[in-house]
Amino acid sequence: MRTIDKTVVRSEQSVLATNKVLRNTYGLLSLTLLFSAACAGLAAMMNMPPMGILITFAGYFGFLFLTTRFANSGLGLLFVFALTGFMGLTLGPIISMYLSIPNGSQIVMTAMGGTGVIFLGLSGYVLTTRKDFSFIGGFLMVGILVAFLAGLGAFFFNMPGLSLAVSAMFVLLMSGLILYQTSEIIHGGETNYILATVTLFVSIYNLFLSLLHLLGAFGGDD
Amino acid sequence: MEHMSTWEALLLGVLVVLVLFWMGPGVKVMLERSRQAETRDWRGFLWPIVLVVLFVFLLIKMV
Numbered sequence: 001m002r003t004i005d006k007t008v009v010r011s012e013q014s015v016l017a018t019n020k021v022l023r024n025t026y027g028l029l030s031l032t033l034l035f036s037a038a039c040a041g042l043a044a045m046m047n048m049p050p051m052g053i054l055i056t057f058a059g060y061f062g063f064l065f066l067t068t069r070f071a072n073s074g075l076g077l078l079f080v081f082a083l084t085g086f087m088g089l090t091l092g093p094i095i096s097m098y099l100s101i102p103n104g105s106q107i108v109m110t111a112m113g114g115t116g117v118i119f120l121g122l123s124g125y126v127l128t129t130r131k132d133f134s135f136i137g138g139f140l141m142v143g144i145l146v147a148f149l150a151g152l153g154a155f156f157f158n159m160p161g162l163s164l165a166v167s168a169m170f171v172l173l174m175s176g177l178i179l180y181q182t183s184e185i186i187h188g189g190e191t192n193y194i195l196a197t198v199t200l201f202v203s204i205y206n207l208f209l210s211l212l213h214l215l216g217a218f219g220g221d222d
Numbered sequence: 223m224e225h226m227s228t229w230e231a232l233l234l235g236v237l238v239v240l241v242l243f244w245m246g247p248g249v250k251v252m253l254e255r256s257r258q259a260e261t262r263d264w265r266g267f268l269w270p271i272v273l274v275v276l277f278v279f280l281l282i283k284m285v
Contacts, residue, residue, distance in 0.1 A: 141245075219282055
C-alpha cells in the first residue's frame with residue numbers, strides 16, 4: 001500500500017514539474033518574442049544596415065553557446081534575452097527590405113500570421129493528443145545540419161534555387177522541431193525551460209524567415 | 223553573395239567547423255535516443271506536416 005502511495009505521489013510531482021516547465025517556457029517565450037519584435041522594430045526604425053553574414057553567424061552561435069552553457073543559472077536568462085534581442089536586430093533590416101517592395105507589407109503580415117497559425121496549431125496538436133515524438137529527434141538534427149550546410153552553400157555559390165529549397169526544408173524541419181520540443185516538455189524529456197524556450201524561439205524565427213522568403217519568391221501576380 | 227574578403231571567408235569557414243564540432247556530441251545523443259524510442263508514430267508525425275505544407279501553399283496563393 002505504501003509503495004502505491006509513493007508511486008502516486010511521485011507521479012503527481014512529475015506532472016506538476018512538467019506543467020511548471022511548460023508554463024515557464026511559454027511565459028519566457030512570450031517575453032522573448034516581444035523583446036525580439038521590439039529590437040526588430042528599433043532596427044527597422046533606425047534604418048540599420050544588414051549586419052553581414054560573419055557578424056550574424058558569430059553573434060547567433062556565440063549567444064546560443066553562452067545560453068546553453070549557463071542554462072542552469074540566472075545568467076542563462078540574461079543570455080537568452082541577449083540572443084533573442086540580437087536575432088531581432090538582424091531581422092529588422094530584412095523586414096525593412098521586404099516592406100520596400102510593392103506588396104511587401106502583405107507578405108510580411110502573411111508570413112507573421114502564418115507563423116503564428118503553424119506554431120499554435122502544432123503546439124495544440126501535441127498538447128491535446130500527448131503524442132511522444134522523441135523518435136524524431138535524431139532525424140531532425142541531421143536534417144537541420146544538412147539544411148544549414150546547404151544554406152551556406154547556396155550563399156557562397158550564389159544559388160537562389162537552392163536557397164529556396166533550403167527555405168522549404170526549414171519550414172518542414174522547424175514544424176517538426178516544434179512538435180518534437182513540445183512533446184519533450186510534456187513527457188519530461190526537457191526539464192530546462194530556458195533551453196526549451198530557445199529551441200521554440202529559434203523554430204519560430206526560422207519558420208518566419210523561411211515563409212517570408214517563400215512568399216516573397218512565389219507570391220504576387222506572376 | 224555579399225562581397226567577402228578571403229580572411230572573412232576563412233574565418234566563416236573556421237566558425238562553421240567549430241559549430242559542427244560543438245553540435246556533434248548533441249546530435250549523437252539525439253540519434254541514440256531516437257533509436258531507443260519505444261513508439262514510432264510516423265503517421266501521427268507526418269499528418270500535421272502535410273497540413274503545414276498545404277497551409278503554406280494556401281498562403282502563397284493568398285499573396
